[in-house]
Amino acid sequence: MARIAIDMDNVMADLTAHMIHLYEQKHGVRVTRESLNGHPDGGGFPIEGETLKFIHEEGFFRSLPVMPDSQEVIKSLMDKHEVFIVSAATEFPLSLKEKIDWLGEHFPYISWRNVVLCGSKTIIEADYMIDDHDKNLRYFKGERLLFTAPHNILLNDYKRVNNWQEVAEYFQLTPALVK
Template identity: 40%
Template sequence: MKTHKPRVAVDMDEVIADANAHHTTWYVEKYGYQWSPDEIASNSLKKLVAPEHDEALEALLHRGDVFGVFDVMPGSQAALSKLTEKFEIFITTAAMEYPASCASKFAWLQKHFPFIPALNIVFCGDKSILAADFLIDDNVRHFTRFQGKGILFSAPHNLTVDYPRRVANWEEAVALLVD
């Protein structure tokens, strides 16, 4: 009888796709904002911009194609490749928040994470439906009804959130899961 590897569900934006860096550059180029690195690293961009500029970014996100141009989070490719040795890896993105993003997200994953099987890519809304042992995500709301263990991936918008299992980068994520 074959035993199954434990499953790790991994979010996309701010976990393996650097959406924040793209959004920061977009705001600077479009509206001329100037922030210190400390301001960017310790704040949600939503708190740093005018409401009408946030609405303009939301409109861009709802068009969907922007999700295909994000940079890869440092260390994520090597980390997920290593984790495939001991775990089943699933990419689980709450794409239903921006339904037009699905094609761009899928193409981005195929380009940057070709070792993740297409059948292990899950576009969802409520992540409590996921049958995984671990969920690595930047938003604690996804852990509320998730049956496995949540691992909070640090991002500027969640630095003040108190959560028992938090990682600052992919090196820490691998260490937490493998040790």
Template identity: 40%
Template sequence: MKNHKPRLAVDMDEVIADANAHHAAWYVETYGYRWSADDIESNSLRKLVAPEHDQAMEELLHQGDVFGVYDVMPGSQAALSKLMEKFDVFITTAAMEYPASCAPKFAWLQKHFPFIPALNIVFCGDKSILAADFLIDDNVRHFARFQGKGILFSAPHNLTVDYPHRVANWEEAVALLGN
């Protein structure tokens, strides 16, 4: 029997896709907000906008197309390519929160991460179903029932969350995973 590599599950939004930067630009363009870099880097955008503007973003997210236009997180392509030498890498996104996001997310992944096999892309809801050794995610709620080791990828909305395994960027992620 063939030896299998350990499995690495990787979230999409705010881990390999820069949703926050796109959303911030949308709020500025649509509603005229002006924030400092520190405001954006240390706060959830939801805390910085009026409730009705947050609701407008939710409606945009439910339409789904926005998920296909995010920029790639710096270093994520090279890091995942390198990590594939040691791990079976799966992209695991909680797409069921926004079902219309599935097609745009898949197209985005094929464009920016063509080296990830299509069969290694998992659209799910509850990530506890994942059978992986590691999960890199920006939301600690996905680690609650996950059987492997969760690694929190820093994002503006989680900077005050205390979690023992955290990385600030892809360079740190590769170092933590021993590559």
């Protein structure tokens, strides 16, 4: 049984889609996901730095949309492996309770014992880590899977997974999960 550490933002929760939506609501300008490719996390919007303000607002992390297929694939991973949800959440203190509540709503089968909210992921020991940030994967000693997000599109240093169906294929989950 392998131990798998899974990030939340831009892996389980579609932070980018949420920022695009909030930006459009506030400024009336629709930004495409593709136009954000290659920009730093939260960058690439017409008003630089604007979306980074969103993450400090109450309710931001509680209202993130769920990544397609993540619920089913993570549940299947838990049937065969030891899964931990790992989020560098302490940088955003408002996010702590919101992330716990979000997980309870969308992933009720994940026990509180399998949730790690930390500052630095360098303390995490597992066989695999699925994350969208180089800063979290760089020092990880196990197998590193880079989950595609606009800010990491130019990275080539890791095995890349573009979506949860590719995660299911990588871990050879039942064909029913693979479309």
